[in-house]
Amino acid sequence: MPELPEVETIKRGLQTAIKGKKIADINVLNTNSFKGNSKKAIGSSVLEVKRRAKMLIIKLPEDLLLIHLKMSGQLIFQPKNEKPEKLKNKQKVLKLPNKHTRVILKFTDGSKLFFNDIRKFGWIKILSPKDFMLQTKSLGPEPLKKEFTSDYLKQIFTRSQRPIKLMLMDQTKIAGIGNIYASEALFMAGINPEKKVNTLKSKEIKALKKAVVKVLKKGIKYKGSSAQDKTYIQPTGEIGSYQHHFLVYQRNNKKCKICARIIKRIKIGGRSTFYCNNCQT
DNA sequence: TGATATGTTATCTT
DNA sequence: CAAGATAACATATC
Secondary structure, X not given: OOOHXXXXXXXXXXXXXXOOOEEEEEEEOOHHHEEOOHHHHOOOEOOEEEEEOOEEEEEOOOOEEEEEOOOOEEEEEEOOOOOXXXXXXXXXXXXXXXXXXXXXXXXXXXXXXXXXXXXXXXXXXXXXXXXXXXHHOOOOOOOOOOOOOHHHHHHHHOOOOOEHHHHHHOOOOOOOOOHHHHHHHHHHHOOOOOOEHHHOOHHHHHHHHHHHHHHHHHHHHOOOOOOOOOOOOOOOOOOOOHHHHOOOOOOOOOEOOOOOOEOEEEEEOOEEEEEOOOOOO
């Protein structure tokens, strides 16, 4: 479930929690959740934690651990000497490990990082820098970096007839946007999510570029969104608060915050899409 | 029971 | 071949 702002929040939390720590052991509780030989990482120290698209990168001296949380993955850090019941949020006490714990990274100081994943779509891979390059070369630009410009959008929008919302979520075109932030950005830009990209005017593309940057920064500011089931949580166990700022996402049948008409829910590419038929044209 | 879930990708169709 | 549409992955909840 985590999109760019959630993964960025986790990255920052991990950077604080595990940078410099040495990996003492890795327990793989579900074979498919760890790709490659986990033993190779034992004895290595974490140099830094980075993010690319919706993936986390834990850099080690030789290799790196690449993590994708997909729909239901979580990374929870348990400091040394801390009992599980201390890691709680307003919703519940976190039991660690629990039935959904797939991998446990243990550090030499006694602290642990738990990878929980209900649906088992997520994974951790150990890769050489070369293999990392090969695996990530088809990703589009990072929307919060300077290579993300309205000219770039104009270029990728020229020939395609796909709905704009699908294009925003296409990781090979723009990295990191998912279902929540796509709906939110399109509302901010006043663009109907079904609109075909080759029909967008220059003015709309500029507005969209701005809206994407704005919505992602806002998402990071509020430490991501823990919607519905609260599957997304930070490494500390705390939830994010962006869900309190949704303009359209999950607000179907509620009033548009601008024009007070009813927010609609439709399906685009099989995914729920929320928009205001009056404000978004 | 059927629909839904914040992601990606293999496969099928046009 | 390319673009677009759809199914599939595995599990839980409403």
